[in-house]
Amino acid sequence: MNTAEQLCVSLLSKCKTLKTVKQVHAFACKTGLDAHPLVSGKLLLHCAVTISGALEYARRLLLHFRNPDAFMYNTLIRGFAESDTPDNAFDVFVEMRRKLIDPLDSFSFAFILKAAANCRSLRDGMQLHCQALIHGLDTHLFVGTTIISMYAECGIVSFARKVFEEMSDPNVVAWNAILTACFRCGDVEGAERMFDRMPLRNLTSWNVLLAGYVKADELELAKKAFLRMPMKDDVSWSTMIVGYAQSGCFDEAFGFFRELQREGIRPNEASLTGVLSACAQAGAFEFGKILHGLVEKAGFLWMISVNNALLDTYSKSGNVDMAQLVFKRMPEKKSIISWTSMIAGLAMHGYGKEATQVFHNMEASGIRPDGITFISVLYACSHAGLIDEGCEYFSKMRYLYGIEPAIEHYGCMVDLYGRAGKLQKAYDFVSQLPMSPNAVVWRTLLGACSIHGNVELAEQVKEVLSKLEPENSSDHVLLSNIYAVAGKWNDVAAVRRSMADQRLKKTPGWSVIEVDKVIYSFTAGEKSNKIIEEAYEKLREIMLKIRVDGGYVPEVGSVLHDIEEEDKEDSVFRHSEKLAVAFGLARLGVGMNIRIVKNLRVCRDCHTVMKLISKVYRLEIVVRDRSRFHSFKDGSCSCKDYW
Structure with missing residues (x-):
């Protein structure tokens, strides 16, 4: 490789954006290096795999090359397989089969099988499995392991187990794949049997076991496995912290985090966001402040996800001023999650005008709002009584941004009208929905009837809810309270008898x-x-x-x-x-x-x-x-x- 080629490859390795890649590509074209196999291969690899948002450019690059080889096709297949549009990998695979005379290799099958897995396409996956059999690659460890993962993603654990059992000498990676497959398909007992059979376990094996137990909400089993582990890494600790936080076991999540610190292990992104999530759910403001200090000291403030978790913690623990401070100090390029979290935080505190201002700032910054953002801004309008503004945003979502309202958006509008006392308008809105309103929407209207004491409409709504979710105790309690405030004690007694007959218990506060x-x-x-x-x-x-x-x-x-x-x-x-x-x-x-x-x-x-x-x-x-x-x-x- 001469000096010019070395320079080109070196420049590519330092590119972080598509813009800089294009500049290096222009240099390669000008110097004639774009025809060099190594340079063209590196260029394609960088666009397809290394940097984000460059897959379409990689596809055009492949069309530009005169004689693309298997490596180039595999690179683009891999890029699409790991992207948000894995189905595009099949088009590249078909084109590769048409143009290349050379037989397919193990990488081709491994990457395209991953695309089938990420698409959850059992039909395509089975066809590829057959193709691997024809080419004699089904026994290849790399390909076989990917086939196991593909069947797991498609929910067919029996096929995954059959492929595994036919392997002559599975390595620890294959064992971990079948262990993951069992957990992915909800077969906890099968996973345990596989784990006990493993001739050799590495740290990944134990972490797969932990993650599987946590996903199955078997926290006690996860804890026992965690204590048995011969060694632990940051993934092990973060799995336990996140698992307990997601299950609402806040004290345990905090305990694991404190233990991690006592062990002298540096927290990672997952463990920090996990423990901050527990703080947010529990409203643990003081512990959240300590974590904020730790984040600053450890140098994690550049991470958008950690900043988002901090913002959420302060918002949900009642200090919106600190949430706004975190938001203002975040790296310049805030994600849509950052903007939406700030809007939601202000909305929860009743700061409707401030929330809508953040929404406008978000639009001005060039970030396009999504459906979740509109749920937050509609929620803000609802809790601040901003009826006209809420209607305007609902219309804007559809006609300016082309976002078709989901049931959650319709629910926000029902809440907007209901809280403001416009109960008949809320009822008419529900009756005219283009989809069947779910129990949550009707329950929102029932709650509004409770706030404003409308007994007649409450009875109509409760009649609908009785058909949708007859065993929901909160609906009975709401109706009972509406009757009680109106002094209809015979009706209160009837509701209570109905609850007793159905053995429904009020959710304890x-x-x-x-x-x-x-x-x-x-x-x-x-x-x-x-x-x-x-x-x-x-x-x-x-x-x-x-x-x-x-x-x-x-x-x-x-x-x-x-x-x-x-x-x-x-x-x-x-x-x-x-x-x-x-x-x-x-x-x-x-x-x-x-x-x-x-x-x-x-x-x-x-x-x-x-x-x-x-x-x-x-x-x-x-x-x-x-x-x-x-x-x-x-x-x-x-x-x-x-x-």
Whole structure:
């Protein structure tokens, strides 16, 4: 290879964008190096595999070459197989079969089989399997392993197992492939048997086992396997952290992350985003701040995914100001996920105008919004009462961006009209949908009926829901509460009897609070323990104080009519968010901000109590309920009682 060729190859290796590749290509054409097999091959490889967004240019390059060889065809097949459009690999494969006289090699089959796997195309995969048999490549380890993976992706574990059993001497890669295949197809017991049979296991084998257990939601089995592992890497730790975070086991996720740090292992992108996800779900603001410091110290701030996770953590733990700060400090080229997360964060806090401004900034930056972005901006309009703006965005989504509304977008519009009290308009909107509205859409309308006390429409909606999801307890509870507020106690009793006959149980309300970086959980009606007793003792003191100093009167309109007034008050007294606030006051003291995460919509009585506590005790209480954030300060709420 002469100096000019070396220079060209060296320049290509440093190219990071298609623009710079084109410049090197122009240089190669000008100097006549584009005809050199090594230079042309490297150029094609760089466009097809190394840099993003250059596959079409790679396809045109292949057409430009006079006599492309098998390596060039394989390179383009590989590029398409690993892309978002793997089906294009078949066109290149067919063209290769037509033009090349030489027999196909193992790389050709491995790459095109991967395309079939990524397309989930069993028909194409089986045809390729037959072709591999004809060419005598089915016993080739590389090809055989890819065939196993292809059948796994297509959900046919029996075929994958048959291919594996016919291998004369499978190596550890093939064993790992069949192990992955069993887990991919949901055959946990089969995977365990394969793992026990393995003559040799490497670190990847153990990590496949961990990932398989986590995917199957077998966390205890994953934990046992993790403890048995002869050695662990960052993938092992991140698998456990992400697995427990996704299953809502926040304390365990935090525990694994702390243990990872004690072991002196540097966290990777997956472990950081996993533990930040746990923080976001649990509303663990203090632990999130510590992680933010770790991210800065470890030099991960250049990673868009980690920044997105930080933004989400701050948004969901009640500090939208910090979320905005992270957003502003992010690398200049923000992803669509970054913009959408910021819009969603502002929307959750009721900052509708600010959320729409971020949306406009996103458009101005050249980022094209997608369907999820529009869900976030419609949600923002809904929770801020911006009806005209919401209708405008809904129209813009269809006619400017060509995004056909999904059921989630229609649900947002129903919520927009419903929250604003335009119940008949919401009902008409649902009735005219171009698709069959699902239970979530009807339930959204039922929730609006509950907010505005429309009994007649609620009964119509509940009738529809009874056919769609007859065993959903929340629909019965909503209707019961609507009847109770309207004073229709006979109807309340009938709903309760219906629930009893169907053995439906109300979803228990729970709330969590972070105190000294530890997450404490409170559930309505749970058994007494030291933590519960401490919370109740403080709550009794608080309720007395807000009665005397704040003029609190319990709102018991939706509590059963046939129990004593004192028992009604005791019923709302036991709500989990009140216990969490009381525990926070007992442990954190007066003057400290309190942040709570709740799984259900906060009730009117608890909403009133939170406002009074914030006024009497002069503190800020942030509650994240099922649908949004409430920031209570000086006796008022950020939602302006619009929730």
